[in-house]
Amino acid sequence: MRESIVSALPPARPATGPAWSCDGANETGHRERDVIAAFSEVTTEAITATRLEGLLGLLGRKLCHLLGVMRCSVYLRCDDGRFRGAAGYCERDGDISAAVQTQEAGIPGDHFSREVIETAAPVLISDVTSDPRPHHRTMEHWRVRAMLGVPLVFDDEVIGLIFVDNVDQDHVYTGEDVALAELFARLGALFLRQAMLNAHLKRKAAEVVRQKNTLAYLADVHQKLTNAVLDGASIQAVVSLLSELSAKPVVLYNEDFNVLAWSAPPALKMTQPPVLPPRIREMPSVRQTLATLSASRPSAVVPQTLAVGLGRRHLMCRLIIEGQVSGYLGIVEVGRGLEHRDSKLAEHGATVLSLQILSERRQAEAEGQAREDYLSDLLHRTRDAEQLVRRGPQFGVDLSQPHVLVRFSLDSANQSVSVSVGRKLVVEQLARALDVPDPAAVSLPGAVIALVRLPDGAVPEDLRDAVGQVRAAVAPRLRVSTATISAVCRSAEDFPMAHRQLREIDELARSFGWPGGVLTADELGVFRVIAATGRVKEAVHFAHEFIRPLQDGDSDALLDTWRAFVAAQGRVQATAADLGVHENTIRYRLGKIRRLIQRDPSGLDCLLQARLAFQILDLAGW
Structure with a gap:
């Protein structure tokens, strides 16, 4: 049965005397005075100690000395209600706090500790081996023979436990010992x-x-970032400032994790951005963490714990612009560990960068709209020529230089992108194909028209291949039915006429059902004037009748030679070079053509009619 202080102590005396002494019990009074004397040192420790472990260890040592035993262990109640080891002392081994801190009192099977906690009174076990209450595996580990457990009670709540024993030796605890321990506790x-x-x-x-320090730091961050933006700092300059403030590498990504800007402290001597590798981003835990970033959880560390092959940890913060994910800002753990203030810096920096990116987008959209309005004025001549020339340089257009208009006619029934996206695709690909800055462009019903400056000494025909590349590049997202290049425009007055010519050529191509490719206004020549009459069927009939004598022949070589001869403007040498045959072969074939069509194919009138016929057939897809 439990040997409790409740039944062992004599009646309590008034508060003016020792609580557990009897009249004439000098020894008990002396021991109580020892208790009070012991607390003179405890008082100093309680006032000056910076860690509870030191105070708890001192309490345990003093109780050991008062009871004449060798060892003690002290447990402290945690917020979750569990009692975890906090400090320990052994007269033979010294400080044993580290070992005690791995223990927990009151675990399943430890009825001894549970009794101390639930009764809030001392409990004595005189013979551990025969008593069923203690956790015997723990008792065997610590070689305990007899043990006294004493609760630390404050305001009727057990806030800690002290256990004392004599290390592998029997010890008899008297009722006076138990009472003294309770007083001490x-x-x-x-x-x-x-x-x-x-x-x-x-x-x-x-x-x-x-x-307070964090707020002062963030106030300083806010001031520096705000001043930088107000001073016109670029996105790269803001990223560099964030790297300087955090003393760590900083990387700005777009929504597809392409690097937009990055910076690192010079001392790290980095030549490449320390990006978050795709194999790490594809890890389920990392992918889920990035996907759950939101206004309530703006930043997170990925991967949360380091392991072999995972590289560095990255503090990632999502950029949100107009409700859409528009990128990520990452602070990389290099040199110095990530700190709490780094997350605040990243979140503040992400907000500033989001606003800056939004501002740049708005500015680009405004500039794009202004350029589009300018080109529209140029095409329709809604402003006088002098004003158009004067306004041109602010949009990168010098009307004193030769230009052409390039019209991309769209199949409006089969488009999967918006008008603005289609125009952007054309502009980006045209700039890439020509290796020039983004040209001015305007969206019209069913078409995108771009203004392209002709390089020195170039002619519209020289742009055919580049325009063809653009047509092929945008094909997966934008269906272009025809692409046409205007004649050269050398003044503001030329553009409205060039615009009308391109519209006519487009209508002509649609009338003939032209299957595609790139046309230039110059190559159509007289045919465009004749076809403008609208008599398409008659034109096609004329073309077929003109070449019929050669179609009745037994070889396509004559027709190919005639077509090449016309394209070479009636020059035998150029035709031979184009077809890769000897000049005499060309002369022989021209002789056969003369006999079949019964007219001289090199004559000016025949050349003109043949050119017209071949243009009609090309447009008609023959």
Whole structure:
């Protein structure tokens, strides 16, 4: 049965005398005075100790000395209600706190500790081996023979436990020992509670100081970032400032994790951005973490824990612009570990960069709209020529230089992108194909028209291949039915006429059902004037009748030779070079053509009619 202080102690005396002494019990009074003397040192420790472990260890040592035993272990109640080891002392081994801190009291099977906690009174086990209450595996590990468990009680709540024993030796605890231990524990609980309160207040004070420093730091960050933006700093300059403030590499990604800008402290000597590798981004835990970033959880560390092959940790913050994910800002753990303030810096920096990117987008859209309006004025001549020339340079257009218009006619029934996206695709691909800055372009019903400056000494025909590349490049997303290049425009007055010519050529191509390719206004020549009459069927009939004598022949070589001869403007040498045959072969074939069509194919009139016929057939897809 439990041997409790409740039944072992004599009646309590009034508060003016020792609580557990009897009249004439000099020895008991002397031991109680020892208890009070012991607390003179405990008082100093409670006031000056920065860690509870030191105070708890001192309480355990003093109780051991008072009871004449060798070892003690002290447990402290945690916020979750569990009692975890906090400090320990052994007269033979010294400080054993590290070993005690791996233990927990009151675990399943430890009825001894549970009894101390539930009764809030001392419990004595005189013979551990025969008593069913202790956790025997633990007792065997610590070689305990007899043990006294004493609760540290404050305000009727057990806030800690002290266990004492004599290390592998029997020890007899008298009722007076138990009473003395309880007195000591009650006094100790007062000091412990005060020390816990002091520690809590110190933590609060430290937290207040930390928050104050963080607020001062963030205020400084806000001021520096704001001043940088107001001074016109670029996105790269803002990223560099964030790297300087964090003393770590900073990487700005777009929504597809392509690097937009990055910076690292010079001391790290980095030549490449320390990006978050795709294999790490594809890890389920990382992918889920990035997907759950939101206004309530703006930043997170990925991967959360490092392992072999995972590289560095990245503090990632999502950029949100107009409700859409528009990129990520990452602070990389290199040289120095990630800190709490890094997350605040990243979140603040992401907000500034989001606003800056949005501002640049708005500015680009405004500039794009202004350029589009300017080109529209140029095509329709809604402003006088002098004003158009004067306004041109602000849009990168010098009307004193030769230009052409390039019209991409769209199949409006089969488009999967918006008008603005289609125009952007054309502009980007045209700039890439010609290796020039983005040209001015305007969207019209069923078409995109771009203004392209002709390089020195170039002619519209020289742009055919580049325009064909653009047509092929946009094909997966934008269906272009025809692409046409205007004649050269050398003044503001030329553009409205060139615009009308392109519209006519487009209508002509649609009338003939032209299957595609690139046309130039110059190559159509007289045919465009004749076809403008609208008599398409008659034109096609004329073309077929003109070449019929050669179609009745037994070889396509004559027709190919005639077509090449016309394209070479009636020059035998150029025709031979184009077909890769000898000049005499060309002359022989021309002789056969003369006999079949019964007219001289090199004559000016025949050349003109043949050119017209071949143009009609090309447009008709023959």
